[in-house]
Amino acid sequence: MSDELIIRNLRVSIDGKEILKGVNxxxxxxxxxAIMGPNGTGKSTLAYTLMGHPAYExxxxxxxxKGQNILELEPDERSRLGIFLAFQYPVAIPGVTVANFLxxxxxxxxxxxxxxxxxxxxxxxxxxxxxxMELLKVDPSFxxxxxxxxxxxxxxxxxxxxxxxxxxxxxxxxxETDSGLDIDALRIVAEGxxxxxxxxxxxxVITHYQRILNYIRPDVVHVMMDGRIVETGDADLALxxxxxxxxxxxxxVDNGTPA
Amino acid sequence: MTKETPKIVTxxxxxxxxxxxxxxxxxxxxxxxxxxxxxxxYRLQAWQTYQSLPMPTVKEEAWRRTDLRGLESDRFxxxxxxxxxxxxxxxxxxxxxxxxxxxxxxxxLMPGGSQVNLSEELAQKGVVFTDLxxxxxxxxxxxxxxxxxxxxxxxxxxAALAAALADTGVLLYIPRNVEIDQxxxxxxxxxxxxxxxxxxxxxxxxxGARATYVHxxxxxxxxxxxxxxxxxxxxxxxxxxxxxxxLQSWGENVWNFTHERSQVDADGNLDWIFGAMGGQLTxxxxxxxxxxxxxxxxxxxxxxxxxQQHLDYDxxxxxxxxxxxxxxxxxxxxxxxxxxxxQGMIYVAPGAMKTDGYQANRNLVLSxxxxxxxxxxxxxxxxDVRCTHGATVGKIDPDQVFYLRARGIPKVEAERLIVEGxxxxxxxxxxxxxxxxxxxxxITRKMEVYHG
Numbered sequence: 001m002s003d004e005l006i007i008r009n010l011r012v013s014i015d016g017k018e019i020l021k022g023v024n025x026x027x028x029x030x031x032x033x034a035i036m037g038p039n040g041t042g043k044s045t046l047a048y049t050l051m052g053h054p055a056y057e058x059x060x061x062x063x064x065x066k067g068q069n070i071l072e073l074e075p076d077e078r079s080r081l082g083i084f085l086a087f088q089y090p091v092a093i094p095g096v097t098v099a100n101f102l103x104x105x106x107x108x109x110x111x112x113x114x115x116x117x118x119x120x121x122x123x124x125x126x127x128x129x130x131x132x133m134e135l136l137k138v139d140p141s142f143x144x145x146x147x148x149x150x151x152x153x154x155x156x157x158x159x160x161x162x163x164x165x166x167x168x169x170x171x172x173x174x175x176e177t178d179s180g181l182d183i184d185a186l187r188i189v190a191e192g193x194x195x196x197x198x199x200x201x202x203x204x205v206i207t208h209y210q211r212i213l214n215y216i217r218p219d220v221v222h223v224m225m226d227g228r229i230v231e232t233g234d235a236d237l238a239l240x241x242x243x244x245x246x247x248x249x250x251x252x253v254d255n256g257t258p259a
Numbered sequence: 260m261t262k263e264t265p266k267i268v269t270x271x272x273x274x275x276x277x278x279x280x281x282x283x284x285x286x287x288x289x290x291x292x293x294x295x296x297x298x299x300x301y302r303l304q305a306w307q308t309y310q311s312l313p314m315p316t317v318k319e320e321a322w323r324r325t326d327l328r329g330l331e332s333d334r335f336x337x338x339x340x341x342x343x344x345x346x347x348x349x350x351x352x353x354x355x356x357x358x359x360x361x362x363x364x365x366x367x368l369m370p371g372g373s374q375v376n377l378s379e380e381l382a383q384k385g386v387v388f389t390d391l392x393x394x395x396x397x398x399x400x401x402x403x404x405x406x407x408x409x410x411x412x413x414x415x416x417x418a419a420l421a422a423a424l425a426d427t428g429v430l431l432y433i434p435r436n437v438e439i440d441q442x443x444x445x446x447x448x449x450x451x452x453x454x455x456x457x458x459x460x461x462x463x464x465x466x467g468a469r470a471t472y473v474h475x476x477x478x479x480x481x482x483x484x485x486x487x488x489x490x491x492x493x494x495x496x497x498x499x500x501x502x503x504x505x506l507q508s509w510g511e512n513v514w515n516f517t518h519e520r521s522q523v524d525a526d527g528n529l530d531w532i533f534g535a536m537g538g539q540l541t542x543x544x545x546x547x548x549x550x551x552x553x554x555x556x557x558x559x560x561x562x563x564x565x566x567q568q569h570l571d572y573d574x575x576x577x578x579x580x581x582x583x584x585x586x587x588x589x590x591x592x593x594x595x596x597x598x599x600x601x602q603g604m605i606y607v608a609p610g611a612m613k614t615d616g617y618q619a620n621r622n623l624v625l626s627x628x629x630x631x632x633x634x635x636x637x638x639x640x641x642x643d644v645r646c647t648h649g650a651t652v653g654k655i656d657p658d659q660v661f662y663l664r665a666r667g668i669p670k671v672e673a674e675r676l677i678v679e680g681x682x683x684x685x686x687x688x689x690x691x692x693x694x695x696x697x698x699x700x701x702i703t704r705k706m707e708v709y710h711g
Contacts, residue, residue: 075661075664079665079666093680094680095680095684101676146680
């Protein structure tokens with residue numbers, strides 16, 4: 001059993017068009033990796049593919065986690081295995097409160113472990129939710145609101161991190177979590193992620209801008225371009241990209257000397 | 260060469276099936292003993308109206324989407340006295356309090372018999388809550404006051420039939436300024452293949468009265484058709500306040516026809532809730548008449564149809580006086596090959612200014628073969644009014660399902676959660692945990708069957 005998420009030669013198409021052209025990446029638990037790159041290079045495709053969105057067709061490759069090729073699992077099975085995707089555009093579920101939704105998700109996990117499980121007792125769940133909301137400095141009224149329904153951009157992203165805190169994944173993929181956030185909202189969300197960092201969590205931060213990495217310090221930075229990882233470095237790579245843009249990476253790729 | 264024998268095929272034209280047979284009821288079945296002359300005449304006239312009207316066909320606008328061919332109309336008979344003794348028994352759980360706390364009174368109507376309970380305290384206040392036959396015997400003056408005042412037997416074949424032949428039903432009468440906190444509950448239990456349950460519910464709140472009343476229809480699903488024809492007449496007096504919940508959990512073999520109307524007088528208020536889970540085919544006329552200045556009424560409906568169920572609501576919000584307010588919200592989900600029709604009309608009479616009318620119907624169609632028709636309508640003959648309406652027929656958004664699955668919730672459960680969420684705004688309007696629970700159980704059961 002491996003404690004890493006290993007992506008090997010992943011090729012993915014959408015509507016017959018190839019987006020990912022052989023992605024290789026290993027994310028060990030306990031580390032934070034960032035994937036940066038210009039728009040339209042396949043970053044979000046990678047995120048959705050790892051979670052199992054049905055619109056993305058895997059044509060080649062495998063993704064190994066805990067000894068299984070997760071590409072063969074349903075999205076909910078992947079989630080219960082410990083994979084989490086913080087959505088770039090969280091979906092509103094009108095009529096379903098944050099608390100009801102999270103309790104259903106927690107119970108789905110418990111039932112997967114033990115089909116006889118009667119579900120988490122409500123007082124225990126309330127305690128758990130309250131603790132996580134305090135940790136992430138989320139207003140208690142959040143629990144009673146309909147999930148993402150009428151939420152501001154910042155509230156949606158905080159709700160994603162709250163879900164992550166309650167579900168305690170081992171691999172978390174943050175897809176453009178910084179998009180649409182002002183600096184204060186970004187700081188709050190980043191603090192939330194940092195509060196959850198630890199030996200048992202591997203994080204993949206997918207971002208277009210470097211600024212979120214000022215708050216969530218990555219151990220490794222990957223650059224993605226045209227459906228491939230073309231450059232890998234440490235946190236300084238992100239700063240370099242911020243300063244010099246992506247052109248130098250593109251030139252390197254065009255000259256046939258990818259990292 | 261062999262000579263081919265010409266094959267002769269004769270085609271007889273298929274008989275026009277539109278000729279649905281009339282019911283096999285006869286004038287002898289119109290009860291005439293144990294009641295006042297007024298009531299006897301009311302029934303007899305209703306019978307004559309019934310006989311003069313043809314069975315409705317899809318050529319009539321109100322019945323255009325509900326086809327009665329297939330109804331074994333000539334096979335139904337009325338239950339004999341104590342018929343319930345030989346029929347499917349009433350499940351215990353239907354008798355448990357549906358509203359929170361204790362009932363102020365409970366009536367169980369069964370084929371050929373009934374059980375009536377009313378708290379001593381309410382009886383002493385002059386509240387009448389009894390079955391139809393007892394009402395005919397003991398409270399003719401109350402019936403005479405109410406009959407025909409709200410629904411006229413001439414309004415339709417089924418209204419006339421119910422008025423003429425009702426052998427079961429409820430009279431609820433609340434005297435002036437009497438306010439009741441404990442809910443009243445009645446249940447019509449209607450088992451029996453080829454039995455016709457004909458009911459008449461009369462609710463009369465005098466000025467300033469207040470009450471909560473839950474009426475249920477239920478039966479087991481049996482092999483063969485069962486008929487229910489019902490008439491519901493409600494009067495909410497000036498400044499009176501009624502919360503009226505009707506729950507329909509008929510077996511999926513029941514053909515159900517109801518004419519219902521509530522009239523609300525000046526500054527009175529009605530909170531009217533409809534829930535439908537059962538039945539093979541239902542045609543329901545539900546009208547709200549706001550007859551006095553400042554009257555208001557809210558109509559909330561929820562339904563979940565499956566299998567081959569057919570549910571047809573025809574609602575009217577009639578603003579007949581100034582400063583009246585109506586608010587209708589019907590929400591439903593459909594699976595399998597079921598079909599729902601909602602046709603609503605807000606009518607504002609000349610002179611009914613400062614009226615505020617709203618109607619919305621929202622449908623969630625979960626299977627390809629299910630179908631919902633949603634037809635709102637406005638007819639406004641007064642100035643200075645505000646009337647709005649909305650109708651939607653939608654599906655579950657696959658992105659919602661994916662989002663929930665990405666949190667570890669299996670597909671079936673994700674869909675159930677989305678459906679529950681869809682109903683939440685209407686559930687918020689239902690004051691009783693017991694009612695909400697019963698509906699939620701029905702949703703879960705139907706979704707489980709649907710997903711196999």
